[in-house]
Each structure stands twice: as C-alpha cells, then as structure tokens.
Amino acid sequence: MEWETVIGLEVHVQLATASKLFSGSSTRFGAEPNTQANLFDLALPGTLPVLNGKAVEMAVKFGLAVGAEIGHKSVFDRKNYFYPDSPKGYQTSQLEFPTVGKGSLTITLDDGTTKVIGITRAHLEEDAGKSLHEEFPTETGIDLNRAGTPLLEIVSEPELRSAKEAVAYLKKMHSLIVYLGISDGDMSQGSMRCDANVSVRPKGEAKFGTRAEIKNINSFRFVEKAINVEVARQIDILEDGSKVKQETRLYDADKNETRSMRSKEVANDYRYFPEPDLLPIVIDDAFISKIRATLPELPDVKALRFQIQYELSAYDATVLTNEFHTAAFFEEVVAACQDAKLSANWVMGDLQACLNKAELSIQRSPVSSTALAGMISRILDNTISSKIAKTVFVAMVAGEGSADSIIAAKGLKQITDTGAIELIVDAIIATNTKQVEQYRAGEEKVFAFFVGLVMKESRGKANPNQINLILKSKLTAK
Amino acid sequence: MLNQGIADIARALVSGEYSSVEITQAYLDQIALHNGELNAFITVTPEQALAQAAAADQVRASGNAGVFTGVPIAHKDIFCTAGVRTSCGSRMLDNFIAPYNATVVEKLLNAGAVMLGKTNMDEFAMGSSNETSYYGPVKNPWNRTLVPGGSSGGSAAAVSGQLCPAATATDTGGSIRQPASFCGLTGIKPTYGRVSRWGMIAFASSLDQAGTLTRTAEDAAIMLGIMAGFDPKDSTSVDLPVPDYCAQLNKPLHGLRIGIPRQHFAQGLKPEVEIQIRAALHEFEKLGATIKEISLDNSHYSVAAYYVIAPAEASANLSRYDGVRFGYRCAKPVDLEDMYKRSRGEGFGAEVKRRIMIGTYALSAGYYDAYYIKAQKVRRLIKDDFVHAFTEVDVIMGPTSPHTAFPLGAKTKDPVAMYLEDIYTIAVNLAGLPGISIPAGMVNGLPVGLQIVGRDFDEAKLLNIAHMFQQATAWHLLTPGA
Numbered sequence: 001m002e003w004e005t006v007i008g009l010e011v012h013v014q015l016a017t018a019s020k021l022f023s024g025s026s027t028r029f030g031a032e033p034n035t036q037a038n039l040f041d042l043a044l045p046g047t048l049p050v051l052n053g054k055a056v057e058m059a060v061k062f063g064l065a066v067g068a069e070i071g072h073k074s075v076f077d078r079k080n081y082f083y084p085d086s087p088k089g090y091q092t093s094q095l096e097f098p099t100v101g102k103g104s105l106t107i108t109l110d111d112g113t114t115k116v117i118g119i120t121r122a123h124l125e126e127d128a129g130k131s132l133h134e135e136f137p138t139e140t141g142i143d144l145n146r147a148g149t150p151l152l153e154i155v156s157e158p159e160l161r162s163a164k165e166a167v168a169y170l171k172k173m174h175s176l177i178v179y180l181g182i183s184d185g186d187m188s189q190g191s192m193r194c195d196a197n198v199s200v201r202p203k204g205e206a207k208f209g210t211r212a213e214i215k216n217i218n219s220f221r222f223v224e225k226a227i228n229v230e231v232a233r234q235i236d237i238l239e240d241g242s243k244v245k246q247e248t249r250l251y252d253a254d255k256n257e258t259r260s261m262r263s264k265e266v267a268n269d270y271r272y273f274p275e276p277d278l279l280p281i282v283i284d285d286a287f288i289s290k291i292r293a294t295l296p297e298l299p300d301v302k303a304l305r306f307q308i309q310y311e312l313s314a315y316d317a318t319v320l321t322n323e324f325h326t327a328a329f330f331e332e333v334v335a336a337c338q339d340a341k342l343s344a345n346w347v348m349g350d351l352q353a354c355l356n357k358a359e360l361s362i363q364r365s366p367v368s369s370t371a372l373a374g375m376i377s378r379i380l381d382n383t384i385s386s387k388i389a390k391t392v393f394v395a396m397v398a399g400e401g402s403a404d405s406i407i408a409a410k411g412l413k414q415i416t417d418t419g420a421i422e423l424i425v426d427a428i429i430a431t432n433t434k435q436v437e438q439y440r441a442g443e444e445k446v447f448a449f450f451v452g453l454v455m456k457e458s459r460g461k462a463n464p465n466q467i468n469l470i471l472k473s474k475l476t477a478k
Numbered sequence: 479m480l481n482q483g484i485a486d487i488a489r490a491l492v493s494g495e496y497s498s499v500e501i502t503q504a505y506l507d508q509i510a511l512h513n514g515e516l517n518a519f520i521t522v523t524p525e526q527a528l529a530q531a532a533a534a535d536q537v538r539a540s541g542n543a544g545v546f547t548g549v550p551i552a553h554k555d556i557f558c559t560a561g562v563r564t565s566c567g568s569r570m571l572d573n574f575i576a577p578y579n580a581t582v583v584e585k586l587l588n589a590g591a592v593m594l595g596k597t598n599m600d601e602f603a604m605g606s607s608n609e610t611s612y613y614g615p616v617k618n619p620w621n622r623t624l625v626p627g628g629s630s631g632g633s634a635a636a637v638s639g640q641l642c643p644a645a646t647a648t649d650t651g652g653s654i655r656q657p658a659s660f661c662g663l664t665g666i667k668p669t670y671g672r673v674s675r676w677g678m679i680a681f682a683s684s685l686d687q688a689g690t691l692t693r694t695a696e697d698a699a700i701m702l703g704i705m706a707g708f709d710p711k712d713s714t715s716v717d718l719p720v721p722d723y724c725a726q727l728n729k730p731l732h733g734l735r736i737g738i739p740r741q742h743f744a745q746g747l748k749p750e751v752e753i754q755i756r757a758a759l760h761e762f763e764k765l766g767a768t769i770k771e772i773s774l775d776n777s778h779y780s781v782a783a784y785y786v787i788a789p790a791e792a793s794a795n796l797s798r799y800d801g802v803r804f805g806y807r808c809a810k811p812v813d814l815e816d817m818y819k820r821s822r823g824e825g826f827g828a829e830v831k832r833r834i835m836i837g838t839y840a841l842s843a844g845y846y847d848a849y850y851i852k853a854q855k856v857r858r859l860i861k862d863d864f865v866h867a868f869t870e871v872d873v874i875m876g877p878t879s880p881h882t883a884f885p886l887g888a889k890t891k892d893p894v895a896m897y898l899e900d901i902y903t904i905a906v907n908l909a910g911l912p913g914i915s916i917p918a919g920m921v922n923g924l925p926v927g928l929q930i931v932g933r934d935f936d937e938a939k940l941l942n943i944a945h946m947f948q949q950a951t952a953w954h955l956l957t958p959g960a
Contacts, residue, residue: 039577039578042803042804043798043803044558044576044577044578044803044804045558045564045566045571045574045576045679045680045798045804046557046558046564046576046580046675046676046677046678046679046680047676047677048675048676048711048712048713048714049713050710050711050713051713078794080793080794080797080841082797082800082818084800084802084814087798087802087803088797088798089794089796089797089798089800090794090797140814142802142803269842269843271793271794271838271841271842271843271846272841273790273791273794273841273846273850276682276683276684276714276791277680277683277713277714278713278714279713279714
C-alpha cells in the first residue's frame, strides 16, 4: 500500500525582548542560575504579572508578516500543571483568544515549486525554567532564569506532506522571524524549538490517521530524521495490522529513534481558565497600523527585488535572501564593488563553503563584506584573475590581511604586460613544435595545452584574455 | 487613651499630648496583656514598632509630619511585610519571611504609620469565623466564647479589643464587612481595583480587595486615602485619581436615595437584627434620605456562583505552594510526587484543601462549562442587577449579616452553613462594587452591622453616608465591656 505522511508543526519561538513576558527580569542567555529571577519569577506569594508590551508588538508583527488575523481582544489563560521548573504551578498562555489567528506561510520545495502552508494560530506564553540534574548527584537543581521568557507558539495546519516539506517550512519560519527581528533564531540556545505532530494514512484516504507528537526537536537535521523514523515506525505498525497509539514521543538523536514519553489517555487535564491577574489585551487598528509600518522587507519581496535590481537568477536571488544576514552581507559587497553577479558568486560560493566548513554564521564571517568587495574589485580591475582570487581568498580567511596586501606580499599581481606574455609564448612555441604543427593542422584542442603551459610558466599570473589573444595570433601567424 | 481611633491619635500627636513612642508602647503593653486570650495577633513586632515610632517622633520634631505619622496600626497577615513572617494563617507559610513589602504596607509605611504586628486570619482567607487559622481561633472581644467573624477576624478583634486603633484587612466574599459587623467596627471593602493587590497573598484574584477595619468612618477615610490608587505592579488596579475622602465626609444626606433589597430582608434574617436595621434606616430618613424597596433578582445565586469561582481561582493561586522554593516542605521526601503530596497535604489545613478540590473539580475537563462558565454568567447577571438598581437609587442598604456573632465551633462541622454566612456580602464582591459595614445597633449585648453598597468607585459617598450616620448615632462608640 502507498502511504501518505501528514505533518503539523508547533514552533516555539523565543521572542527577543530585553525582559520577560510578565516581569522585568533580563532574558539574557547563559547567566549564572537564578540570577535573572525576581520576586515574580520565583512565584513568591503576593506577586502579580505585568504584561511586556514589546512581546505583544512582536506577536502582532509576526501575525502581519504571515497575513494573519490579529485578535482585537486576546486573553491570557492559566494552564495548570505541577512541575518544579514551573514556579507558579501554572503556565500563563492563550487558549481561546490568541493574539494571532489564521495566516499562512509559502514554502519553496526542492523542485522549485511553492506551496502555501496554513498557520492555524500563534499565541503568547511563558517559557519554563530548567531542571539541573548533572551538578547534583542526589538532588535536582532548579534554574529559573529562563522561566517567563516570552514564547510565541506558532501552530501550523496539518498540511505538510513530508519531512522535507517540514524542514522547508521550518527554514522559512526561521528566516522570517530573524527578518522580523522578533527572535535571534539561535537554535543552539533554544530560541526556536519544534514539536511535530506526525501521522500516516493510505494515499487517497481523506481521514487523518492517529498522530504521535514528537517533542522538542531542535535542529533542522533532526526534524527531518525524527519525522522519517517516526513515519517508518507508524507504517510498520499499520502494515502489521496494528494501530498507532496517540501519544507523545521523544526523539533520541543518538539512536535515531523515537520513544514513548507519555500516553495521551493519561495526559494532564490542564484546567485552563482565564488569567484573572491580567486584563484582556485590546489591540486596535491604530496599533496594528503602527506595527505594520515597522515591517521590514520580507524574504519573498527581497528575492524579487534582487532579481530586478541586480539581474540575478530566481535561484540566486532566493538563496541570497533566505537568510537576512546573508542578504545584507551581499548588498554590502555589491555596494562596495558594484558587480552583483561576481558578488553573488563569491557570497554563495567560496564564502558560504568556508562558513559551512567552519560552522560559522555569516555574522561571524572571517572575511568582512568590505574585505570581500576589496578582493572582487581587484578581479574587476584585472589586478588578479578569478583563479588567483581563490588563492587570495584562502589567505584572507587565514587572516593574512586585505586582498591588496596579500597580492603584494605574495606577488600575485597579474601579468598584463603584453611584452612579458609574448616572451613566454614565443619560448613555448619554439620548444613545442609538434603541438604547433598539430594546431596548425586544425587540431584546435591543443590550444588549451598552450594556455596551460603559459599559465604554468607565469605561475598563474598572466591575464587569461591576453594569453588567448597573443597565443592565437602567434600560432596562426606562420 | 486606648479606645481612640486614627483621627484622635493624630490630633493628640499634633498637640503633644503623647508621643508616638508612648502610644505605641501603650498598645504593645495591651497586646502583651490581652493577646493571649484574644489570639488576634500571629506576630508582634515590638522592636520594629518602637524604632518606627521613634523615627516618626523625629519626623514630627523636624516639622515634616503628615496625618498618619506615628500612628500605630496592625496588618492582616496576608500582606507581605519585608523581613517579617507573613504566614497567611497557614502552616504552609509559617517559615516564610517576606523579602518585600506589599504596596499597601509600603504606602502606609511611607505615610509614617507604625506597624505593631501581623493579625490572625482564616487560613489563606478561607473562612467566615477565623477558626481555620493554623494559629488557632480568634475570640470576639465582646464575648470570648464567640467568633469575631472572618477571614479578617484578627484585625477586627485587635481593633475592637483595643490592641490597636486600626488595621488593614482584605475582603473576598465579606471578610472585612462581616467581622466589622460582629465586632462593632467600620469596615470598608473598596471597589475592585481601587487598592493594589501587589504583595497581598492571593485567594481569589478577581474578588480579593484590600480595605480597612477602623472605629469610625473618618478613620476609614484617612486610611483608605493613603492605601488607594493605581499601582503599575497590579494590572487590575484602576488608574483613576483618588478623591479626598475626608473632604467629603460632612456632605448633608438630603435627597439621598436608598434602596433596600427585598431579598436581604427575607427568610433567614433574625427578627431582632431586622428591627435594628430598620431603626437605622429610619435614622437615615431623619437625615433627609428616601427609602425604596428594590429587587436583586439573582442574589440567591451569589453564594453558589462564588463557591465555584473563588475556589477555581484559588486552586491555581495555591499551586505555587509546592515545597520547592519557599514555605513548608515535608520531611525526607522520597521523590518529587511524594514531596508535592506530603508538603501540600501537611502544609494546608482542611478548609483550604476542600476549596482546592472544589476548584480543581469545577475547572476539570467535562465540568468546566457546567460550573465555571455557568458561574461567570451568573456573576454577570448579578452585576446587571446592581447596575439596574443603581439607575433608581444611589446606594443599597441592608444587614451585613443575618445575625450577630455566633459561638466558636458552632459551624465548623457544617461547611455549607459557614458558606451561607456571607449571603449578603458575597454579591458585592462578584459585582466588584464598594461596600461598607458600620455599627447600627445592638442585640443582646452584641453589635449589629449595616451594609451600604455603592456604585463603582463611590467610596467617598459611602464614607460620607457612614460618617453622617455616626455623627447622628453612638453605636460606633460602644466598646466591649464598656
């Protein structure tokens, strides 16, 4: 039987506010445990929440970017459960009236086609603290620094049909939240986390299969693997004639498997009810207009502009605009060197390869946009060839200085002196008479042989265009 | 000098009749002498009180005293007081030293008030007789075999028993007004949102409101004037200017339209109490008011709605008492679940546990609509009744309680009988309105309280009406054993 995968994603985005959702504590990552937990974060008796307006602005900004309905009156609810990293014994979230309603996100698939994925809703809620098990052999430590950090939980419709689509959705989402400046998007610090609801059904069947929720998958790579192993597991179960259990499962990256966390039948009854310590958030049209005015140019629009303004291919424009900082870097390079095509090639090519290898974001690139533009300018003014440029670039990555200083220090300046190149060509023609005969007999393939020799002799520094011209004239001149 | 109120003491301090240290010492001596029998205080803070009093005397000497400078008061042990145990009447918080001041405490401190200590109360303010306290029941100063009312029973007994001239209190369903009625005091519960709840330990967040227990309406006006006002730390506090309550105390009552709800003079009201209340109403007619019978059609649902909403909110509010970060933790827990179960099982008393269970049940899947949502709809209808009534009348009056103070232990075995104690007061909390109880008569040597309910933020009018009544009558001047 042929099976169809159905995936819905719940993405938790940590909003980049300076302070927490309901308290003035800092949200900075990596501080000493409990140094960013004030009276409210500790849930001391008598303390009360005060909503951080910045978090609401960010949620609305997100909503507008995905074309969503904005809740004119959104309401916080208490979600009740006991856990030591949840100091109040309830999480303040939004159930019935979320700040962001239905919207959509357009993703690009591998074959270049696009697909619109529905967003069901996005609501504001508090992050939990952390339990620390390692430091204390017989006890559990609690760090409440993260408790109360604002999260935007973005729920998609079950419209993703493969792990690859899920990854494309997540990458697009990641791109968007960084563009919007509502999150740093640093997945290694948990700024974007994802739960996946996965089910399978016979192809053509309209009804959804029973789903499993895979918790807390925190990298693009793991999302794909986790979904694929879960899909395989469910298909195995169904082909054996058994039934998939509705449950929460945890992905184990080391073993590349999912395993049961808890069954939904015995799941918590969260006893949601409206948070009486907070008034409903009233969002009027003026507020929405104000936020709309702050929306930046979003990836799809930027890609279109790149195609027009820089005359890039659709593919190049998409690759360059996927990531906000890459696009910004590219535009800085173009502004400084004035050649969009070369800039695009270098940013997407050697620079990206170097960043990938070193696992660096473009913000931490060892070669700045100015430095890269400086090097490209030397290609443009014929100081170096594109080939030599690769050597220069490697030296720049190694921290050996600017393109100019490397070219000078290594003597990589291109030979553009016609006389010097003619001398080399003459010598080669004189010593390779057999090949000269072949060329003159019409075997044009040997031309490349001569180019290679000239390049070798000049240690790559001879200008390729000039080599071609001089070789051609000397070889044909009898 | 101990049967004085805030205004009397303020005048004496100004005239130099005595110093703040002297009056403070006098009350501390009174507490040392009588608290053993009354059990009105959980914690007494003599050193701190005398230090504050000495500082207040210095402020006065330097010419910078305000009305409240050097006046001793007590705080209900539901308000967080920095460096002082804040128990909320519970074993759960017996070891809890608050690291901060409630806004109410801070405002009174800044006004120069001297804190004598923290008063007893029903555990987490859950009770109407002050018998659910971990620290034992409070006795009614008028008759020590009787309850003082609750949950602010300690504050009421302390003021009535002359252990302090005034005290803070809180009211979720009648916890200021009913003890005021039982102890012969003036007790005001302001409009919801009038006084900050920051630092006031939550019972039911949408109903809790801080107020005062004092000897007179004038004292209440002085004290509430300091406590009231918007607080950015409490999102449900209301950003409206606080009027000068004292300036409006003496406005004549000519033309005042008083509504008396038929339902508050029906079955259940003790005839001898009704006689006193009707006499008090006649007094208002003499002062120029008119009286009209009104109907609060849904008032008989108020206790039922309240005992869904308040426990529901409480069940979540009390989840933070888990033994993890502060408060009681059971001995030698074997695992997390054991720690939760025993810490909460041992730390909370029976009434608190009962309400947590009621609230948890009312919010649980499958029951939420039938209980919580239904109760919220009823709450709306109750509010609408008041809104409608206030198109015809300016204030609503009636008995605060159907009877006078009852014997200790009389209702502890019957939770429903205890819940019905607040039958006349609860609707006011559900509607968020201001209400005041003032002494309005005596039955068999025990005080009877008259409740006056006003429109939203009409505290000034309530205090004015109460004050004019007190100018015309002497019920508020009676003291136990006098």
